[in-house]
Amino acid sequence: xDGSILEMIAEHAANERLDDIIQNDEGYMAIxxxxxxxxxxxxxxSLSQEQKLAVDTxxxxxxxxxxxxxxxxxxxxxxxxxxxxxxxxxx
Numbered sequence: 038x039d040g041s042i043l044e045m046i047a048e049h050a051a052n053e054r055l056d057d058i059i060q061n062d063e064g065y066m067a068i069x070x071x072x073x074x075x076x077x078x079x080x081x082x083s084l085s086q087e088q089k090l091a092v093d094t095x096x097x098x099x100x101x102x103x104x105x106x107x108x109x110x111x112x113x114x115x116x117x118x119x120x121x122x123x124x125x126x127x128x
Contacts, residue, residue, distance in 0.1 A: 043115070043116060043119055044112070046115070047111065047112040047115040047116065048112070055111065079092065
């Protein structure tokens with residue numbers, strides 16, 4: 038991050054404001070229910086600790102990738118919006 042005001046605002050919005058908004062999103066909550074159901078199914082399998090750790094590690098990697106993608110996309114969208122508003126003379 039370059040430390041610009043735009044970067045700081047986008048980072049704050051992506052890290053804090055969006056978290057509050059997403060908790061009230063019906064689609065997100067439906068996916069969370071699906072995650073909970075799948076977690077129960079996984080717990081019902083007789084996996085060894087090593088297998089569980091491998092699944093957890095893979096899952097964590099996918100989650101980290103998704104989080105990074107979402108943050109970069111959000112930040113870029115924010116920058117694009119600001120650039121557009123500047124281009125049309127709105128700011």
